[in-house]
Amino acid sequence: xxxxCMRIFSLIALSISVLFFxxxxxxxxxxxxxxxxxxxxxxxxxxxxxxxxxxQMVEKRFGKDVKVSVVENVPEGPDATRVIRELAKQGxxxxxxxxxxxxxxxxxxxxxxxxVKFEHITGYKRSKNVATGNIRFYEGRYIQxxxxxxxxxxxxxxxxxxxxxxxVIMGINAFAQGLKSVNKxxxxxxxxxxTWYDPVKEADAAKVHIAEGADVLAxxxxxxxxxxxxxxxxxxxxxxxxxxxxxxxxxxxxxxxNNWGPYYIKKIEELRNGKWNxxxxxxxxPGNVWGGIKSDMLVISKFENMPSNVAQKAQExxxxxxxxxxxxxxxxxxxxxxxxxxxxxKALDDGALWxxxxxLQGVNGKVPG
Amino acid sequence: MDALVLTIIAxxxxxxxxxxxxxxxEKSGVLNLGVEGMMLSGAVGALGAVLWLENPYYGIVAGAxxxxxxxxxxxxxxxxxxxxxxxxxxxLTIFATGLTGLAGxxxxxxxxxxxxxxxxxxxxxxxxxxxxxFNQDFVAYLSIAIIIYISFFLKYSKSGIILRAVxxxxxxxxxxxxxxxxxxxxxxxxxxxxAGIGGAYIPLVLTPHWSxxxxxxxxxxxxxxxxxxxxxxxxxxxxxxxFGGITIAQLVGQARGWPIPSQLLSMMPYLxxxxxxxxxxGKLSKNNSVVPSSLGKPFFGSQ
Numbered sequence: 001x002x003x004x005c006m007r008i009f010s011l012i013a014l015s016i017s018v019l020f021f022x023x024x025x026x027x028x029x030x031x032x033x034x035x036x037x038x039x040x041x042x043x044x045x046x047x048x049x050x051x052x053x054x055x056q057m058v059e060k061r062f063g064k065d066v067k068v069s070v071v072e073n074v075p076e077g078p079d080a081t082r083v084i085r086e087l088a089k090q091g092x093x094x095x096x097x098x099x100x101x102x103x104x105x106x107x108x109x110x111x112x113x114x115x116v117k118f119e120h121i122t123g124y125k126r127s128k129n130v131a132t133g134n135i136r137f138y139e140g141r142y143i144q145x146x147x148x149x150x151x152x153x154x155x156x157x158x159x160x161x162x163x164x165x166x167x168v169i170m171g172i173n174a175f176a177q178g179l180k181s182v183n184k185x186x187x188x189x190x191x192x193x194x195t196w197y198d199p200v201k202e203a204d205a206a207k208v209h210i211a212e213g214a215d216v217l218a219x220x221x222x223x224x225x226x227x228x229x230x231x232x233x234x235x236x237x238x239x240x241x242x243x244x245x246x247x248x249x250x251x252x253x254x255x256x257x258n259n260w261g262p263y264y265i266k267k268i269e270e271l272r273n274g275k276w277n278x279x280x281x282x283x284x285x286p287g288n289v290w291g292g293i294k295s296d297m298l299v300i301s302k303f304e305n306m307p308s309n310v311a312q313k314a315q316e317x318x319x320x321x322x323x324x325x326x327x328x329x330x331x332x333x334x335x336x337x338x339x340x341x342x343x344x345x346k347a348l349d350d351g352a353l354w355x356x357x358x359x360l361q362g363v364n365g366k367v368p369g
Numbered sequence: 370m371d372a373l374v375l376t377i378i379a380x381x382x383x384x385x386x387x388x389x390x391x392x393x394x395e396k397s398g399v400l401n402l403g404v405e406g407m408m409l410s411g412a413v414g415a416l417g418a419v420l421w422l423e424n425p426y427y428g429i430v431a432g433a434x435x436x437x438x439x440x441x442x443x444x445x446x447x448x449x450x451x452x453x454x455x456x457x458x459x460x461l462t463i464f465a466t467g468l469t470g471l472a473g474x475x476x477x478x479x480x481x482x483x484x485x486x487x488x489x490x491x492x493x494x495x496x497x498x499x500x501x502x503f504n505q506d507f508v509a510y511l512s513i514a515i516i517i518y519i520s521f522f523l524k525y526s527k528s529g530i531i532l533r534a535v536x537x538x539x540x541x542x543x544x545x546x547x548x549x550x551x552x553x554x555x556x557x558x559x560x561x562x563x564a565g566i567g568g569a570y571i572p573l574v575l576t577p578h579w580s581x582x583x584x585x586x587x588x589x590x591x592x593x594x595x596x597x598x599x600x601x602x603x604x605x606x607x608x609x610x611x612f613g614g615i616t617i618a619q620l621v622g623q624a625r626g627w628p629i630p631s632q633l634l635s636m637m638p639y640l641x642x643x644x645x646x647x648x649x650x651g652k653l654s655k656n657n658s659v660v661p662s663s664l665g666k667p668f669f670g671s672q
């Protein structure tokens with residue numbers, strides 16, 4: 001008898017909650033539910049922190065009109081699938097997955113929830129309800145190259161890359177283009193850390209670069225270790241993803257700061273207006289956002305620790321990219337083995353950038369693999 | 370060149386310390402897979418202490434204490450409650466990763482002063498060698514001192530022989546009246562202390578900040594080192610320098626454009642460990658055991 005009562009009771013409870021859910025979701029003016037998946041805890045520097053700042057901009061902009069849920073520390077792989085699915089189940093209408101490795105999990109869950117919109121950061125696969133967003137990080141690298149070329153005394157630049165993938169290689173090549181525009185004698189040597197994040201290894205790589213004579217360092221890995229080593233050894237460097245001057249007040253020349261806020265806001269607004277769309281076609285190209293300095297998604301921090309004439313040159317490069325006067329990958333482009341990539345008068349398009357597997361002139365060695 | 374050698378030494382020291390501690394624990398029959406976790410807690414403890422007390426030497430003490438704390442947790446479970454050592458060790462690492470992330474959250478973004486170098490009078494003036502070997506920080510000297518002490522302790526001291534007896538056959542050791550559990554407690558805590566100092570070395574010298582999971586797998590390498598050294602202390606120095614040397618060599622190789630794939634070099638230390646393991650099992654067949662026979666087995670005797 002008690003068991004029966006319990007059953008009836010739970011049935012009633014269930015139907016009431018379902019009713020509530022239906023009512024609350026159909027009522028107009030209810031907040032848009034937004035989900036975020038973070039690779040790590042945000043901390044206060046680096047990749048995920050930049051996303052956290054973007055999320056805060058969303059909250060500030062929409063106030064009570066959005067309800068944000070965040071899941072931190074989600075490893076790339078099967079766990080990610082579980083977390084993204086859970087966010088979709090909880091009724092989030094748009095979900096931002098903020099690391100490259102979430103690409104397949106995002107696509108998989110997106111198939112199961114055709115009504116939920118997904119935004120995958122730095123990926124290249126899209127579908128009807130999966131859009132992608134990325135920043136033209138390489139634009140900042142060009143300015144880094146300009147500053148490095150003017151600041152180096154040894155003409156040796158040390159570059160620490162995470163993995164030899166197109167995104168990182170395009171950054172190195174953009175750096176080389178900036179370097180070449182001001183200093184034909186300087187060259188870049190690259191050390192691949194084969195990790196996005198290992199402070200000790202990044203520090204070791206920085207020490208090796210300095211021991212090999214490099215006096216300006218650049219990185220495409222996540223920790224502030226490289227800048228700290230530069231600071232200790234009297235070398236210079238650039239901050240990654242966020243302003244890292246707190247770690248290296250004397251060594252940071254400037255930082256390329258990722259600014260995801262405007263992109264998040266735009267996408268959430270599109271969703272609220274019913275305009276969110278990835279278009280048709282096999283690639284769903286309209287669903288891709290790839291913004292840079294011009295669209296304010298890449299922000300260049302204050303130029304510091306450099307003479308005013310260098311800062312001025314850096315500012316010119318920044319303005320040139322903003323106005324479109326400088327096309328970083330305009331021909332003639334020759335790779336470092338002497339092979340022509342593109343003749344004068346033409347420029348590499350976005351598709352060609354994602355296919356980069358060579359170094360341009362000014363970079364030593366060759367791309368591994 | 371000097372700078373590169375110094376970098377190799379600095380990279381090796383956390384491995385050296387953690388492996389030495391683990392060696393002692395394993396010699397007593399305790400397999401503690403929580404080295405990575407103990408290193409992490411050493412790192413976060415050290416950084417917190419230095420921020421609070423503003424003296425890098427307190428960082429060493431705090432690192433050691435944090436390591437011992439973690440090792441005590443492990444000891445309570447495996448020695449007193451006789452849980453499975455492998456599972457508990459893995460659990461300890463996972464637990465410590467989370468705990469240090471939480472405890473370290475307020476420390477993110479802060480930098481600390483590094484441990485100063487100590488020049489040893491006269492010796493540091495020897496050309497080339499002097500500036501490399503006798504111009505190190507306190508922990509570097511300490512780690513060598515610990516290894517020398519451990520070598521003698523295990524081979525010649527009575528307590529060292531008892532420790533080995535406990536690790537080789539805890540039943541016999543118990544029946545002749547040695548307190549197996551107590552000895553294992555001490556050995557595990559010593560292991561925790563060394564791993565804690567090893568972890569502390571990372572923020573104190575290598576990269577003076579805290580970030581989550583900053584040991585990035587060095588605890589696991591330390592575990593491999595113990596096997597590589599076939600439980601003989603001085604070989605840990607060799608092993609740690611090889612591990613450190615290869616890590617740096619592959620970075621240098623890339624910077625100079627050597628035509629060797631960096632992945633191949635990264636693989637080398639592990640290959641060396643497998644070879645060492647094979648050689649050990651070869652020796653085993655000749656009835657000349659180097660592996661502590663009771664390693665990983667819980668002791669169920671009462672005390």
